[in-house]
Each structure stands twice: as C-alpha cells, then as structure tokens.
Amino acid sequence: MPEFRQNMVSKEWVIIATERAKRPDQFLQRKEEKTSLPPHRGDCPFCPGNESMTPPSLFSIEKNAAWSLRVVPNKFAALQSHLTTERKHEGRFLKVDGFGIAEVIIETPFHNRTIATMDLEEVKNTVLAYRERYIALSKSKQIDLITVFRNCGEKAGTSLEHPHSQIIATPIVPPHVRDPLYQSQLACDTYGNCIYCELMGEEKRHQVRVVKETKYFLALCPFASRSPFETRIYPKIHRSSFANLSDEEVMDFACVLQDTLKRLFYGLNNPDYNYVIRSAPLEEKDVKYHHWYVVIVPKLTTPAGFEIGTGIYINTTLPEQCAEFLREVRVQ
Numbered sequence: 001m002p003e004f005r006q007n008m009v010s011k012e013w014v015i016i017a018t019e020r021a022k023r024p025d026q027f028l029q030r031k032e033e034k035t036s037l038p039p040h041r042g043d044c045p046f047c048p049g050n051e052s053m054t055p056p057s058l059f060s061i062e063k064n065a066a067w068s069l070r071v072v073p074n075k076f077a078a079l080q081s082h083l084t085t086e087r088k089h090e091g092r093f094l095k096v097d098g099f100g101i102a103e104v105i106i107e108t109p110f111h112n113r114t115i116a117t118m119d120l121e122e123v124k125n126t127v128l129a130y131r132e133r134y135i136a137l138s139k140s141k142q143i144d145l146i147t148v149f150r151n152c153g154e155k156a157g158t159s160l161e162h163p164h165s166q167i168i169a170t171p172i173v174p175p176h177v178r179d180p181l182y183q184s185q186l187a188c189d190t191y192g193n194c195i196y197c198e199l200m201g202e203e204k205r206h207q208v209r210v211v212k213e214t215k216y217f218l219a220l221c222p223f224a225s226r227s228p229f230e231t232r233i234y235p236k237i238h239r240s241s242f243a244n245l246s247d248e249e250v251m252d253f254a255c256v257l258q259d260t261l262k263r264l265f266y267g268l269n270n271p272d273y274n275y276v277i278r279s280a281p282l283e284e285k286d287v288k289y290h291h292w293y294v295v296i297v298p299k300l301t302t303p304a305g306f307e308i309g310t311g312i313y314i315n316t317t318l319p320e321q322c323a324e325f326l327r328e329v330r331v332q
Helices: 120-137 175-191 195-206 247-267 305-310 319-328
Strands: 003-006 013-016 059-063 066-073 087-090 093-096 101-106 145-152 164-170 210-213 217-220 231-235 273-278 293-298 313-315
Touching: 059 120, 066 120, 101 120, 120 145, 120 164, 120 247, 175 195, 195 210, 195 217, 195 231, 210 247, 210 319, 217 247, 231 247, 247 293, 247 319, 305 313
Parallel strands: 013 313
Antiparallel strands: 003 013, 059 066, 066 101, 087 093, 101 164, 145 164, 145 273, 210 217, 217 231, 231 293, 273 293
C-alpha cells in the first residue's frame, strides 16, 4: 500500500506510491541512437582554440602547457555584477536590482566527456575549482548565498553539450534554502546535535539506502526521496560550508561523486540529471545546525498538478530498491 514519508530535516512529506510502483530497471533510458559526440567542435565556445568566444579566465588549471580546466564569467548570465543590492518598494511590492555573479566551470578540454567518463584527475580539478571559486566569491560583502550546480542533458536544462558546471552568487537567501535551515536549527536547539549527522547515523545503522561509503563521505538514496534515484552525498565530518572542504577531502569527494554518477550512467543508460551543492549561506558558514551536502536528481519523471499544488511529491519507486540497484551496478 502507498505511504507518506517525512524528510527528517525539512519536514516535507512525499508519497511512496507502491500501488503504481516501478522496478528500478524500468527507468532504464530507451534513448534514440545518437551520433557520438566528437572530442572537439570548431563552433563550441568551450573547446580549446575557441577561447576568444568566452570572457577571459578567472581561474584555470594547466597541464602540458595547455589548459585542462577554465572558469569564466557567464557571458549570458541572468544576473549582473555591476548592479546594486539596494531594496526598493513600489507600495507594498519589493524589488531589488538583479545583482549577482555567475561563472561557468569548463571541466575539461574534451567536448565528448562527462563526469562519469572523465579521468579522475579531471573530476578532482573540477571539485577543486568549485572550492576555490566558492572561497573567492565569498569575500564579496554583497553576497549571501553561493550555489554550485551542474545541469547535464536537455531535460536538465543545459544548452551546451561541452561538459561544464555553474556557480551563481546572490544577495538573497530564498525560502527554499532558508526553511530547511530553520528546521535544522530547531532540531539542534531541541536535541543538541546536527540533524544531518543524526540522519547519517540512522542510514548507516539501517544500510538499506546506502549506495557507497568512503573515508569521508556517505552516498545514499534518501528515506523520503522526492523522485526515483534521487541520491545525496553527505560529508561524514560535520561542516556547514562547502568552503571548508580539506585538500584530502577534495580527492575523496571527487571519487565518490564520480562513482555515484557512473552508477547512474551505466545503470540507467546515461540519464539527464541535475546536481546541486547545498551549502550554508555565508553568514552561517560555521554553525552547528547545518551540514553541506550534494543532491543528485536524475530527470526520470515530471512533477504534475498534485506536486505543484501541494508540494508533496509522488515517488513511484522505493529508495531502498534504487539504492540496491545502484550498489549492484558494475562501474567501469
């Protein structure tokens, strides 16, 4: 029978619709045969030789006298860094100029790679670039929140094939971010501990939703997953901000991030996906009650009227079955 499940941190509810449940292997993507992407395209602004098509690099990593990773300003950003953060009223309506900083991490010179198929060094460099640009952006007094994310595939909202991630820094912390922080603060005030650390302890005891555990990280399909194969990666050492990732953790995080995405890549035939690094707002970078993590959402279903109307997502596959499926995928 179907059941409601509550997110331990945010208190949001989901429905696990077992009456119409699908087996994990039913989500195997039946993609049309596509011509393999070339390693280089002359019209791609992110490919080597086309650097003039992007703004100058803000950060780069070089290998053999050529770049292996570049970070550039987003040429078509929705927000602009020259504007102000002054809040203005029109009667009861509030507005602010569209200030923000948007950057693109060009993860590799190769047009036809993705995180799952990159060399591990490329993934490590990507994580390193996330951290270094996060730290650099956090020095701006106008910034309150920094979001690192990756859109992979058309269903995930990407417009360029070349492998890349994005960072957007804003002067606003929206309710979508603030509300879980409030709930985790309440939990910490009540029980004296980080609710995320408690969550990891529960998942490690049960084991049924754990996909992979390393020295520093735990990857799992959450108890109250909002969609099939939603996967989260939590650092085992308590830190509220991604900026505090140590050098040793950078490599371990790169390993577990790539391993998780390989399991989705090979297990589900390369589904489109989004991932987001959820880190505390800058003013709460060292708090006891928050814990940074990564959420990975394969684009296998589409929210419909009920989800939009109630905020309660219907998930047609048990996260326990998804975790078991991912554990059994043979990564190459």
